[in-house]
Amino acid sequence: MASVGESGEAQETLEVTRREERLAVPRPLPGPLRALASEQYRPLVVAYGLILVIIFVTALRHPGFVSVGNLRNQLVLASFLGMAAAAQTILILTGGIDLSIAWNLNFSAILLTHLTKTDTSASRVTWAIFLALLSACVVGFVNGLGIAYLRIPPLVMTLGMNAVMLGVTLYYTKGTPQGTAPNVILKLATGRIAGIPWAVLLWVVVSAVLIFVLKRTVYGRRLYAIGNNPRASYLSGVPVRRVLIVSYTAAGLFAGITGLLLTGYSNQSYIRMGDAYVLPSIAAVVVGGTSILGGSGGYVGTIAGAIIITLLQNVLSIENRSQADQQILFGLIVLIMLFIYGREAKVRE
Secondary structure, X not given: OXXXXXXXXXXXXXXXXHHHHHHHOOOOOOHHHHHHHOOOOHHHHHHHHHHHHHHHHHHHHOHHHHOHHHHHHHHHHHHHHHHHHHXXXXXHHOOOOOXXXXXXXXXHHHHHHHHOOOOOOHHHHHHHHHHHHHHHHXXXXXXXXXXXXXXXXXXXXXXXXXXXXXXXXXXXXXXXXXXXXXXXXXXHHHOEEOOEEHHHHXXXXXXXXXXXXXXXXXXXXXXXXXXXXXXXXXXXXXXHHHHHHHHHHHHHHHHHHHHHHHHHHHOEOOOOOOHHHHHHHHHHHHHOOOOOOOOOOOHHHHHHHHHHHHHHHHHHHHOOOOHHHHHHHHHHHHHHHHHHHOOOOOOOO
């Protein structure tokens, strides 16, 4: 009888243990929340959450920061950075990079103002815009040729092209850019429709198209494949060279658009106007969750990254921080985001 009693107690103990284990198991999150908490979307959640944190914390110290006018102006500035970061997103997804963006966009801007300084007719302005964007695409195309066919590392190729464009720009302008922005470019960069800046609307359209291309087209899938393993992509039939040339040409186009927008915003072109966009455009991509090694990420995160970088620059300016302080904090933010996403711990995701 004692053994029967002991057996019953053991059974009860086992049932209690099982009930406790069931209670200890966390309930699964609902579908949408589970997707957001997944490793795939975690960088996006962190990036967009950081935007809210920056706005909230800064608003506590500077209530005027959250005024409609200031936030709208920050979106305009973010749209310029977002255009430059679009170029870097495409290339970084392939495992590349573009350091020629500074003087590429600078030359496009200068070419526009020089061609329209004495004639601002519609036909002349249209032709000037076309040539400015064409020159930017040619620079990107040459970058692509060197990287795809000559096997020059992207860092070296684009850095060398940046030096070439610096020399071309100084030779063309003799160190003194002339002319002002055409009216249509001025309105595009600073005008509004129904209170919404044209530059932001242009960014929305470009963003929608680029996100669709990256996620829903064969070209987009090939970008990710090349970024993950270019050799395997080539062996599986992907035209790697062609994709790289198209990508660097598209990056040049985005650089040219950025140059035109900056010209309209400042109503002039000037020497070194693109220098301030090299590191921030790369940082916006990385902060947005795209792997600097290529093969993962996307432009949805880059949008958040561009806004974060723009807000941080504005906050540091409001706080009257020195340039050294700004560079230190800027670098720390990028490193923290890299650690969050685990980029240094994974060679490939």
